[in-house]
Amino acid sequence: MKKNIFYSLLILLLIPAVGCAKKSTTPVVGEVKASAYTPDIPILKGLATNAILRVNIFIPSDNTTQSFSGINFSINTSAINDIDNITLYQTSAEPFSTNTPLANSKPTSANFNVPITLKLAPGLHFIWLSVTLKNDASIDGNVELRATELMQSNGKKLTISQPAGNYAKLKGVAVRxxxxxxxxxxxxxxxxxxxxxxxxxxxxxxxxxxxxxxxxxxxxxxxxxxxxxxxxxxxxxxxxxxxxxxxxxxxxxxxxxxxxxxxxxxxxxxxxxxxxxxxxxxxxxxxxxxxxxxxxxxxxxxxxxxxxxxxxxxxxxxxxxxxxxxxxxxxxxxxxxxxxxxxxxxxxxxxxxxxxxxxxxxxxxxxxxxxxxxxxxxxxxxxxxxxxxxxxxxxxxxxxxxxxxxxxxxxxxxxxxxxxxxxxxxxxxxxxxxxxxxxxxxxxxxxxxxxxxxxxxxxxxxxxxxxxxxxxxxxxxxxxxxxxxxxxxxxxxxxxxxxxxxxxxxxxxxxxxxxxxxxx
CATH class of the missing domain: 2.120.10.10 (Neuraminidase)
Structure with a gap:
């Protein structure tokens, strides 16, 4: 995609800023951070995959392997009945790939959780979310899907930051x-x-x-x-x-x-x-x-x-x-x-x-x-x-x-x-x-x-x-x-x-x- 410049800046955005605080002899462990990215594309009936949302997870090199148990999402209720399936895929780098599916879900409410079992070593990781529409889905209105929280296996919730972007996706049809x-x-x-x-x-x-x-x-x-x-x-x-x-x-x-x-x-x-x-x-x-x-x-x-x-x-x-x-x-x-x-x-x-x-x-x-x-x-x-x-x-x-x-x-x-x-x-x-x-x-x-x-x-x-x-x-x-x-x-x-x-x-x-x- 043309917005690859985003990825070159991503690590800098996710790494905690280095300040001029008083020196300490105790090492500070880098903070795990997560953010969302959404490309400007419609969701098209007839296509098995419509990769409309990505969760970026950054684990600093001085941290340890992290375990995750799920991701919380929100969706506009008017779109729920049009969705046949939501699939999560893990990729270690761009671009989007279907080689490593993580989980499937079908939302039934405005806020929903997709369970996952995932262990990630320090570094930058991507989880893509793809939507498949029903064959009889309406192509009026839109689908607004957001990833809100990353659930860690220790019970903690990591807020997923929401940079500016068009999260409300048009719907359409793959005619041919x-x-x-x-x-x-x-x-x-x-x-x-x-x-x-x-x-x-x-x-x-x-x-x-x-x-x-x-x-x-x-x-x-x-x-x-x-x-x-x-x-x-x-x-x-x-x-x-x-x-x-x-x-x-x-x-x-x-x-x-x-x-x-x-x-x-x-x-x-x-x-x-x-x-x-x-x-x-x-x-x-x-x-x-x-x-x-x-x-x-x-x-x-x-x-x-x-x-x-x-x-x-x-x-x-x-x-x-x-x-x-x-x-x-x-x-x-x-x-x-x-x-x-x-x-x-x-x-x-x-x-x-x-x-x-x-x-x-x-x-x-x-x-x-x-x-x-x-x-x-x-x-x-x-x-x-x-x-x-x-x-x-x-x-x-x-x-x-x-x-x-x-x-x-x-x-x-x-x-x-x-x-x-x-x-x-x-x-x-x-x-x-x-x-x-x-x-x-x-x-x-x-x-x-x-x-x-x-x-x-x-x-x-x-x-x-x-x-x-x-x-x-x-x-x-x-x-x-x-x-x-x-x-x-x-x-x-x-x-x-x-x-x-x-x-x-x-x-x-x-x-x-x-x-x-x-x-x-």
């Missing part, structure tokens, strides 16, 4: 895990909510490994009708047929049309080596990657066969033209818009858009890109007729931002471009949502990505209350600090709740977040 349906890796999430409240998530099914196209990749769909608490079995909605090994389709984006109620999914089809590395100028699938679509008229239950719109939208001189993964939008006037990217005559990438003025019957592309060396992007309509494009910039460090009032014919670089939203060169998600802010409905922008300039970790949601003019540090929430693949997709659940589907490592996780926990 490596190995599910014999699939090696699930990647590239996109999510949307329909008018019926159904959540539809799309993603790459990477059967044999985690590599990008070309390869044996299909587009999968998971569907939830209870706001993400449970998800129906995976459905394959894009499969370009044999030979599967060299005929993949991936990098999906999903869009809901509120007028026709039709759902659209866009993706890149690579017939042979026709993804970024091997795509060539032209229009034919035999030479260039294809921008393909599928659609559903029945709330995501059934889908059309994939078909290409590349002849409509691609400049034949370009090497490649395909969608930006994540989600598309419907404008106020009914136009449908997907973020996109093209690789020009010299294979230089540009973020851009495609749009349809007739609800998907025809599409317009071949548009200018606002900035070179940008790729995966997301688009929102800030005010009627004004589109904002939020772009992955290969220069690194920050996102680039541009706006258009003429559907991409011309662009204006935004004042926040390449200075406001840090980014490690990764896909990010941007949506506009009408949510309650201090009890009043307000249109705000939500953005998610790995909140770093180097390395993919710290999946974070940020809010702009002025439609992207500013992103105040107070209005953000760290969702998951762990190293990960980094892609994410946001959607609005209701006026008080946002959902995020994001990548772990080969897995896809869904978490619901109260708006009030992000907007401070």
């Amino acid at each position: 895990k490596a190995g599910d349906d014999n699939v090696n890796t699930y990647r590239i999430p996109g999510i949307v909510a329909t008018n019926k409240g159904t959540l539809l998530s799309v993603y790459d099914i990477r059967y044999k490994n985690s590599a990008d196209l070309p390869g044996n990749i299909d587009v999968g769909l998971s569907r939830s009708t209870d706001s993400g608490k449970t998800w129906q079995p995976m459905k394959i909605i894009m499969d370009m047929g044999a030979p599967h090994e060299n005929n993949g389709v991936g990098d999906p984006a999903i869009l809901f049309d509120p007028i026709t109620k039709k759902i659209w999914v866009a993706a890149l089809w690579s017939k042979g080596n026709r993804s970024i590395a091997g795509s060539l100028p032209g229009i034919s699938p035999d030479t260039t990657g294809q921008f393909v679509l599928v659609s559903s008229d029945d709330d995501g239950l059934t889908w059309t066969a994939p078909y290409t719109i590349t002849p409509q939208i691609k400049n034949p001189k370009w090497h490649l033209f395909f969608n930006g993964p994540g989600s598309g939008i419907a404008m106020k006037d009914g136009k449908l818009v997907f973020a996109a990217q093209y690789w020009d005559e010299v294979k230089k990438p540009y973020s851009t858009i495609i749009y349809s003025a007739d609800h998907g019957a025809n599409w317009v592309g071949n548009l200018n890109g606002p900035k070179s060396n940008t790729t995966e992007s997301q688009v929102v309509e800030t005010t009627p007729g004004t589109l904002m494009l939020n772009m992955r910039d290969n220069r690194g460090s920050y996102r680039s931002i541009a706006t258009t009032t003429n559907l991409g014919t011309t662009w204006t670089e935004h004042s926040t471009s390449y200075n406001a939203l840090q980014d490690p060169v990764c896909m990010g998600s941007l949506i506009k949502a009408n949510v309650k802010v201090k009890g009043v409905l307000k249109e705000v922008l939500f953005f998610s990505n790995p909140n770093t300039t180097n390395g993919r970790y710290d999946i974070t949601i940020k809010v702009s209350l002025d439609l992207g003019q500013t992103w105040l540090p107070a209005n953000q929430l760290l969702i998951d600090e762990r190293n990960c693949y980094g892609y994410s997709s946001l959607t609005q659940i209701d006026a008080e709740t946002i959902g995020i589907l994001y990548e772990g490592t080969k897995d896809l996780y869904f978490v619901k977040i109260p708006v009030v926990s992000i907007i401070k």
